[in-house]
Amino acid sequence: MKDFMLIFKGGSDAMNMSPEEMQNHMGKWFSWIDKLKAANKYVAGEALTPGGKTVKGKKAVVTDGPFAEAKEVVGGFFIVRANSIEEASEIAKDCPDLPLDGAVEIREVMKF
Amino acid sequence: MHDSDSVELVDHLFRHEAGKMIAVLTRIFGVHQIDLAEDVVQESFLKALQSWKYGQLPSNPSAWLMQVAKNRVIDILRHKKKESIGLPDSSQLLEDTSISEFFHTDEIADSQLRMIFTCVHDSLKEEDQLAFILKTISGFSVQEIAKALVTNEATIQKRLYRAKEFIRKEKIEFEIPAGPALTSRLEVVHTLLYLLFNEGYNSGKADELIRKDLCGEAMRLCKALIEHRICSTPTGFALLSLMCFHAARFESRLSDDNSIILLPYQDRKKWNEELIRMGYHYLNYSAAGEEISVYHLESAIAAEHCLAKTFADTNWNRLLELYDMLLQMKPFPTVELNRAVVLAEMGELQKAIDAILSIDKIESLLKEQYIYSAVLGDLYKRLSNEMKAKEFLEKAFGLTTSQAEKNLLEQKIRSIDPKKN
Numbered sequence: 001m002k003d004f005m006l007i008f009k010g011g012s013d014a015m016n017m018s019p020e021e022m023q024n025h026m027g028k029w030f031s032w033i034d035k036l037k038a039a040n041k042y043v044a045g046e047a048l049t050p051g052g053k054t055v056k057g058k059k060a061v062v063t064d065g066p067f068a069e070a071k072e073v074v075g076g077f078f079i080v081r082a083n084s085i086e087e088a089s090e091i092a093k094d095c096p097d098l099p100l101d102g103a104v105e106i107r108e109v110m111k112f
Numbered sequence: 113m114h115d116s117d118s119v120e121l122v123d124h125l126f127r128h129e130a131g132k133m134i135a136v137l138t139r140i141f142g143v144h145q146i147d148l149a150e151d152v153v154q155e156s157f158l159k160a161l162q163s164w165k166y167g168q169l170p171s172n173p174s175a176w177l178m179q180v181a182k183n184r185v186i187d188i189l190r191h192k193k194k195e196s197i198g199l200p201d202s203s204q205l206l207e208d209t210s211i212s213e214f215f216h217t218d219e220i221a222d223s224q225l226r227m228i229f230t231c232v233h234d235s236l237k238e239e240d241q242l243a244f245i246l247k248t249i250s251g252f253s254v255q256e257i258a259k260a261l262v263t264n265e266a267t268i269q270k271r272l273y274r275a276k277e278f279i280r281k282e283k284i285e286f287e288i289p290a291g292p293a294l295t296s297r298l299e300v301v302h303t304l305l306y307l308l309f310n311e312g313y314n315s316g317k318a319d320e321l322i323r324k325d326l327c328g329e330a331m332r333l334c335k336a337l338i339e340h341r342i343c344s345t346p347t348g349f350a351l352l353s354l355m356c357f358h359a360a361r362f363e364s365r366l367s368d369d370n371s372i373i374l375l376p377y378q379d380r381k382k383w384n385e386e387l388i389r390m391g392y393h394y395l396n397y398s399a400a401g402e403e404i405s406v407y408h409l410e411s412a413i414a415a416e417h418c419l420a421k422t423f424a425d426t427n428w429n430r431l432l433e434l435y436d437m438l439l440q441m442k443p444f445p446t447v448e449l450n451r452a453v454v455l456a457e458m459g460e461l462q463k464a465i466d467a468i469l470s471i472d473k474i475e476s477l478l479k480e481q482y483i484y485s486a487v488l489g490d491l492y493k494r495l496s497n498e499m500k501a502k503e504f505l506e507k508a509f510g511l512t513t514s515q516a517e518k519n520l521l522e523q524k525i526r527s528i529d530p531k532k533n
Binding site: 015016022031096 | 119121127131141158162163165166168252253255
């Protein structure tokens with residue numbers, strides 16, 4: 001088993017959802033997480049606060065935020081267990097934000 | 113992994129919190145700023161969605177949401193001078209304690225009742241009031257309201273617009289009325305909550321889930337009313353008890369194929385004992401004081417039905433008394449119709465038919481509403497007057513749009529004439 005990081009981008013296209021719809025949408029995420037937990041594939045998951053800082057270059061210049069375009073903004077991540085990157089990609093296909101124009105980047109966590 | 117690891121929110125948490133938050137924010141921003149309040153609430157939920165969906169919930173989600181909204185309010189008030197969008201004087205509001213007071217549990221409940229009173233006026237159409245309540249108190253979206261009230265979104269938009277315009281033009285205060293005004297306005301609030309409940313309970317068109325939501329909302333708001341120090345009245349208790357008794361029978365009213373099951377054939381084991389118990393509980397409270405309202409009588413009628421172990425055990429004499437009293441206060445055709453049904457159960461079939469036929473303007477009622485023909489058809493059937501029975505049942509069949517009711521009527525028509533298929 002290897003660990004993979006699923007990096008969730010965009011998918012914030014929920015502005016027009018009603019509170020009930022938002023709760024239902026969150027429910028989809030929770031069921032997905034439950035399913036992964038039941039299969040012993042879920043290791044961790046966290047949200048990232050929007051904004052932030054970037055430190056760059058020799059002079060270590062600090063600037064505000066990554067300020068990427070909305071659909072490039074990283075909202076949060078999971079660490080999941082899978083046998084291969086293919087299996088991890090299959091897992092990512094269940095991401096409830098895909099229909100909201102979201103994207104999932106899948107990266108293997110390197111082990112030595 | 114254990115089940116305790118799964119993350120879950122209370123059903124309708126967002127919807128209910130939305131109603132609370134809009135009320136609190138409207139109280140802070142002023143009643144003409146409902147749109148701003150709605151925006152802040154929407155932003156708060158979006159933030160919650162984006163923060164919680166990865167599987168970590170705050171220990172108190174409601175408090176978290178309120179805190180986000182509160183921070184946003186402070187933010188908006190600080191910047192309001194620049195934009196000058198007609199917000200109240202913020203210098204005093206911005207003192208930390210002042211804003212925080214609005215977010216205490218008691219004050220939240222108070223704000224929600226203010227919101228109800230804001231739109232509940234005799235001079236505003238009931239349908240506009242209903243739409244407004246569902247939007248601002250119950251946190252429904254326009255689409256959800258349209259679905260619940262079986263109409264389209266444009267219609268609901270218009271109703272909401274009219275309600276907001278009314279509040280703006282009439283310069284309605286965001287407050288709970290006092291003195292004699294309270295009594296008369298409270299009456300309108302009761303009527304509206306009753307209407308909201310009936311939209312859910314009697315609509316044959318909306319799907320079951322949303323109908324239950326409407327009934328649940330009516331009960332929740334009614335409960336908020338009687339829990340409030342000055343809005344708690346015997347009539348309010350009577351109304352809530354009535355809702356409990358009706359809601360107790362919810363599950364037994366529809367069969368698996370979506371037909372309506374009438375009272376005589378309902379499986380009484382399916383009646384919700386907890387709700388019946390609550391019904392009696394509130395009915396007891398409603399007995400305080402001299403006041404007897406329509407809701408007292410209707411609740412007493414519903415209580416009689418819940419008390420009877422079987423349909424045959426129903427105390428029809430007592431029901432007739434109650435209907436006679438009800439008719440004095442509410443001389444409506446539907447009450448006369450129900451009273452006639454009681455007469456029929458007492459064996460007075462012909463009297464029951466005569467009573468229905470002598471209802472004021474019965475000719476046009478028979479043309480417009482299926483229920484009068486449906487009951488008449490049934491009574492004639494029991495009198496073995498098959499021709500009249502068939503005539504009225506078929507008339508009723510043509511008038512109703514509800515599939516459940518159509519199924520029921522078809523069954524009856526078939527049982528008269530076994531050749532009809």
